[in-house]
Amino acid sequence: MLTQEQRQSYDEQGFIVFDRLFGAEEIDRIRGLIDELDAQSEQALREKGAVGISRPNQINFTAKLNFMHPELQQFVAQPKFVDLTTAVLGPDIRLYWDQSVYKRPETDRDFPWHQDNGYVPTEPVHYMTCWLALEDATIENGCIWVQPGSHKLGFVEHFRTDTGWVCYDGEDPGIPVELKKGSMVAFHSLLFHRSTPNRSQSTRKAYVIQYSVDGARNPDKGYVFLNGPVIARDGKPAYERFISREECEAEVPEQTPRLGR
Numbered sequence: 216m217l218t219q220e221q222r223q224s225y226d227e228q229g230f231i232v233f234d235r236l237f238g239a240e241e242i243d244r245i246r247g248l249i250d251e252l253d254a255q256s257e258q259a260l261r262e263k264g265a266v267g268i269s270r271p272n273q274i275n276f277t278a279k280l281n282f283m284h285p286e287l288q289q290f291v292a293q294p295k296f297v298d299l300t301t302a303v304l305g306p307d308i309r310l311y312w313d314q315s316v317y318k319r320p321e322t323d324r325d326f327p328w329h330q331d332n333g334y335v336p337t338e339p340v341h342y343m344t345c346w347l348a349l350e351d352a353t354i355e356n357g358c359i360w361v362q363p364g365s366h367k368l369g370f371v372e373h374f375r376t377d378t379g380w381v382c383y384d385g386e387d388p389g390i391p392v393e394l395k396k397g398s399m400v401a402f403h404s405l406l407f408h409r410s411t412p413n414r415s416q417s418t419r420k421a422y423v424i425q426y427s428v429d430g431a432r433n434p435d436k437g438y439v440f441l442n443g444p445v446i447a448r449d450g451k452p453a454y455e456r457f458i459s460r461e462e463c464e465a466e467v468p469e470q471t472p473r474l475g476r
């Protein structure tokens with residue numbers, strides 16, 4: 216799936232853009248499912264207030280969607296992701312994490328510069344984030360921005376703020392990654408990225424899908440990440456059927472703590 220040029224872009228710049236990787240029909244189907252799941256968690260946020268970095272009427276992260284609907288699990292395990300992730304990470308790949316990120320109109324703050332590893336440490340440190348546009352993502356509605364090449368700095372200490380962990384508060388604005396619906400940017404987990412306020416009239420919708428080698432661990436706590444199915448074994452598609460969260464977590468070796476991210 217990856218051309219030499221794309222592979223070089225990932226290694227040198229830390230990211231690759233795939234224009235219209237998915238057709239409108241496929242995106243509309245999964246966006247419909249995700250809209251419902253977002254609406255449920257947004258409702259809970261409005262009743263109970265902020266949870267973690269989700270803020271009612273501003274930005275909502277709804278996690279582990281692959282366990283909430285078989286079609287979503289099938290979507291994240293499909294051969295396009297097998298080809299991409301095995302080309303970069305290795306032959307045995309597991310879904311590391313998935314979440315929708317819905318940014319409401321007139322959100323007035325940036326989601327700050329961070330490396331994905333800044334939220335949870337991983338061993339190995341490198342995993343891949345796929346940021347998929349469920350609607351057009353533009354500068355106006357709060358697309359993500361990246362600092363090309365920043366993954367080469369290695370892990371950078373983050374400080375905590377009420378909008379999220381921050382790895383950089385300097386002057387470099389980075390570059391915007393505007394994406395048409397169905398397009399995706401795949402990036403290195405150490406790449407500095409942020410998103411800017413949504414100044415449009417509608418919600419900016421993304422599905423963030425992350426992959427690691429199977430067996431990746433939290434080096435501080437020791438547990439193995441079990442937040443989704445294995446999608447590749449020996450470089451080939453390995454997904455056969457829906458697995459529930461309980462079934463997935465039961466795959467953990469006996470001696471390691473049974474915890475997800």
Ligand SMILES: O=C(O)CCC(=O)C(=O)O
Pocket residue numbers: 316318326331357359408409410421423
């Ligand atoms: O979609 C966004 O606005 C930011 C998401 C992001 O950076 C992340 O999930 O790590």
